[in-house]
Amino acid sequence: MHWHIKGAMADAMARLKTSDVAGATAAIRQALAARTRGVGVQPTSKKVAADDDAGAPRLRRLGDILKTLGAQRATYRRFPPASDEATPAADEGDDRFVSRSHRSAAGLLNYKLYVPANLDRELALVVMLHGCTQDPDDFARGTQMNRLADEFGLIVAYPHQPRSGNAQGCWNWFDIRHQQAGSGEPAMLAALGQELAREFKITPGRVFAAGLSAGAAMAEVLAETHPTVFAAVGLHSGLPYRAAHDVISAFAAMKGNGKTAPCIGVQGRRKIIIHGTADATVSRSNGDALFERMRSQNPGSSVVMSEVRSGSRTATRQVLIGPAGEALAEYLLINGAGHAWSGGHRSGTFADPAGPDASREMITFFLR
Structure with a gap:
């Protein structure tokens, strides 16, 4: 595994520990993009030093889940409007x-x-x-x-x-x-x-x-x-x-x-x-x-x-x-x-x- 991939995985692990799923996803994507271009990218965080051999398989599985979470959110973020559907209750403007x-x-x-x-x-x-x-x-x-x-x-x-x-x-x-x-x-x-x-x-x-x-x-x-x-x-x-x-x-x-x-x-x-x-x-x-x-x-x-x-x-x-x-x-x-x-x-x-x-x-x- 290239050093910048290892660093990104360590960064992602640190972010996951603080529930920063979006940040972890970004770190992994940045590293993968850099590997495709053949250049190195410095990790975005220096919080932890990962045990590469022990952590890599687990993080690959986590990467799959992170991609799934992103895809699910994109799918359900907003459904296209339907002209025949009743207008929802005016929640923010309702005095109750x-x-x-x-x-x-x-x-x-x-x-x-x-x-x-x-x-x-x-x-x-x-x-x-x-x-x-x-x-x-x-x-x-x-x-x-x-x-x-x-x-x-x-x-x-x-x-x-x-x-x-x-x-x-x-x-x-x-x-x-x-x-x-x-x-x-x-x-x-x-x-x-x-x-x-x-x-x-x-x-x-x-x-x-x-x-x-x-x-x-x-x-x-x-x-x-x-x-x-x-x-x-x-x-x-x-x-x-x-x-x-x-x-x-x-x-x-x-x-x-x-x-x-x-x-x-x-x-x-x-x-x-x-x-x-x-x-x-x-x-x-x-x-x-x-x-x-x-x-x-x-x-x-x-x-x-x-x-x-x-x-x-x-x-x-x-x-x-x-x-x-x-x-x-x-x-x-x-x-x-x-x-x-x-x-x-x-x-x-x-x-x-x-x-x-x-x-x-x-x-x-x-x-x-």
Whole structure:
């Protein structure tokens, strides 16, 4: 391996350790371009000296994943406009969709909050966790959860992960510092859920969390670390709890090679899992593992399967039924779907207009 390739790989490894996926990709591409021209390029960072023999095979695999991430983002960044599609809800300009902040012992958390027009009914709270590179406004546009809020009486909170917390705006689901109840992001998110439940007098058992990709993985962390706060979670293209412990193992988990830890939460928390068979960013095996984990945790349960059709898409629905006939978990595996919010609106990133409608599926499951 040429020296400039080695240096670039070391640079990429250093950047990955700080979650700078974009910087790692750029370093590798620069080095490969230089090798093609037959010239050397100095590494862009001097943070670490790589062990070339031990690191090279792993980094080649990571390079493949980085390319996949870039391709997926380009595919789902914006779908072409459709003239016959209804205009999305005016999120940023709506006086019922406001910016707020919450401070707890775990830290400061900025978020957007949507309050439905009619508050004279039993309300529920949904904490929506965006994916990497997204923000609350983007996620609200793509999922269209605010429209369902008016229909079902939902208070919807969209916490914001700043770039200071993660270079790509990802929730740090893979970091052991953010995988326990007492500190970090899970503690901040749980504190926000509890505070909003008190503010809007929401009945216990009607507080939920949902997310996409890294947001779904963090929602899974909440299910395991704060099961008494969140009665159910919605996991779209997510990963099992503690499938990774750092950035490198996170990439392995995304490929389906993660290791899962024993469940630590109490029995009874409910989960709806949604995944696409064509997801090249987070392997569908993670969805399979999430559902299988629920099955193993509830040995007296049974599974009912059915087929779902939405437009040109088909999906397989598996429902885990408890001894009393309650739906403990649901797994919607969508044929041909990639790494994007199913049934989402074109105005948001990582949103696939083809159904089924993931937002409605989650709310229906939560309120069942």
